[in-house]
Amino acid sequence: MNGSRVLVLNSGSSSVKYQLLDMADGSRPASGIVERIGEGPVADHAAALKQVADELAAKDLGLDSPELAAVGHRVVHGGTRFTEPTLITDEVVEEIEKLIPLAPLHNPANVTGIKVARSLRPDLPQVAVFDTAFHSTIPEAAARYAIDVATADRWGVRRYGFHGTSHAYVSRATAELLGKEPAELNTIVLHLGNGASASAVRGGVCVETSMGLTPLEGLVMGTRSGDIDPAAIFHLSRVGGMSTDEIDTLLNKRSGLAGLCGDNDMREIGRRMGEGDRAAQLAFDIYIHRLRKYVGAYTAVLGRVDAIAFTAGVGENSAAVREAAMRGLTAFGIEVDGVRNALRSATARLISTETSRVAVAVVPTDEELEIASQTFDLVSA
Ligand SMILES: Nc1ncnc2c1ncn2[C@@H]1O[C@H](COP(=O)(O)OP(=O)(O)O)[C@@H](O)[C@H]1O
Numbered sequence: 001m002n003g004s005r006v007l008v009l010n011s012g013s014s015s016v017k018y019q020l021l022d023m024a025d026g027s028r029p030a031s032g033i034v035e036r037i038g039e040g041p042v043a044d045h046a047a048a049l050k051q052v053a054d055e056l057a058a059k060d061l062g063l064d065s066p067e068l069a070a071v072g073h074r075v076v077h078g079g080t081r082f083t084e085p086t087l088i089t090d091e092v093v094e095e096i097e098k099l100i101p102l103a104p105l106h107n108p109a110n111v112t113g114i115k116v117a118r119s120l121r122p123d124l125p126q127v128a129v130f131d132t133a134f135h136s137t138i139p140e141a142a143a144r145y146a147i148d149v150a151t152a153d154r155w156g157v158r159r160y161g162f163h164g165t166s167h168a169y170v171s172r173a174t175a176e177l178l179g180k181e182p183a184e185l186n187t188i189v190l191h192l193g194n195g196a197s198a199s200a201v202r203g204g205v206c207v208e209t210s211m212g213l214t215p216l217e218g219l220v221m222g223t224r225s226g227d228i229d230p231a232a233i234f235h236l237s238r239v240g241g242m243s244t245d246e247i248d249t250l251l252n253k254r255s256g257l258a259g260l261c262g263d264n265d266m267r268e269i270g271r272r273m274g275e276g277d278r279a280a281q282l283a284f285d286i287y288i289h290r291l292r293k294y295v296g297a298y299t300a301v302l303g304r305v306d307a308i309a310f311t312a313g314v315g316e317n318s319a320a321v322r323e324a325a326m327r328g329l330t331a332f333g334i335e336v337d338g339v340r341n342a343l344r345s346a347t348a349r350l351i352s353t354e355t356s357r358v359a360v361a362v363v364p365t366d367e368e369l370e371i372a373s374q375t376f377d378l379v380s381a
């Protein structure tokens with residue numbers, strides 16, 4: 001291996017994010033995002049990746065660059081097969097394709113990213129880093145749903161969990177902020193982006209997470225419902241006459257904050273709440289209620305909580321969400337300092353009071369750095 005740079009591709013359902021990271025000096029020579037795939041001039045993911053390759057080539061940082069050591073791909077679903085960063089071969093691509101039914105919004109885009117990058121640089125090592133990997137340590141009691149075991153096993157129905165790269169990075173960064181080893185700390189990580197998930201991490205090992213078979217379960221999200229009685233689906237089908245695809249679209253794209261008030265962006269919801277908008281207020285209240293339920297549940301799962309870390313777009317930026325989620329939890333040893341919470345910073349910081357038993361922190365996530373590090377470690381081993 002010659003180069004010290006890793007290109008990270010994070011292909012989402014409607015966007016491709018990329019970053020070029022230099023592992024020798026920590027610099028990031030290029031980064032960008034292609035958005036609204038399928039809506040306008042960018043017809044599909046293949047076109048988006050072509051645009052990424054062109055943007056990099058225009059800066060003389062193209063895929064043909066000799067400084068490039070590897071490409072690291074975010075892959076959302078790794079099933080039970082992939083629990084570690086994996087060097088991509090034809091066989092690995094086939095296995096990731098087999099997992100598409102479990103992540104229909106994400107894995108097809110990830111596969112396209114892999115195929116395009118491999119076709120442009122067949123000689124370059126490419127590594128898949130899985131969202132599910134960090135959660136592979138969750139014990140059976142938390143990972144299994146209480147349904148017929150043979151049926152569950154035949155169809156792979158169990159909790160996999162997602163955003164694992166972020167939960168792994170943030171739980172470690174929280175320990176670092178507190179000057180502790182990950183092994184010493186029990187942490188609840190709240191990854192609140194457009195997709196949102198919570199995890200309980202005991203001594204650096206994930207023991208529970210809120211997303212399940214797919215990234216639909218758990219917290220209220222931008223456009224996803226999170227937890228819902230599964231019988232609501234039978235009801236919408238049998239009584240409401242909706243098809244499976246219509247219900248899938250309802251729960252994934254027309255639910256969550258967007259379904260409740262028409263906006264999925266917490267900034268806009270905050271603005272509307274300031275104007276006394278009742279729908280926006282109710283959406284916020286439902287979002288916070290669910291979040292608090294998970295904090296309580298994970299406190300019981302862990303037994304002892306040392307730290308709670310807020311991360312991703314909402315978690316890092318919305319002081320209102322953090323304040324409301326942590327309000328009145330003094331009996332749990334949780335006390336947030338209003339002034340600290342209102343401050344802004346690009347680096348990890350404490351927002352709890354000096355006397356709070358539980359450290360509450362804002363810890364910016366860095367999925368790209370985590371993917372690049374895991375990729376570089378694998379190809380330089
Ligand atoms: N300043 C802000 N205040 C409140 N919420 C914000 C702010 N900036 C971003 N957000 C929220 O973060 C979300 C995006 O989070 P992000 O982690 O980037 O999501 P994803 O990676 O899933 O696209 C936005 O939809 C918005 O709700």
Ligand SMILES: CC(=O)OP(=O)(O)O
Pocket residue numbers: 012076106131162163193194195196215
């Ligand atoms: C898995 C998942 O939900 O990812 P995102 O939040 O990027 O949509």
Ligand SMILES: [Mg+2]
Pocket residue numbers: 193194195312
């Ligand atoms: Mg995200």
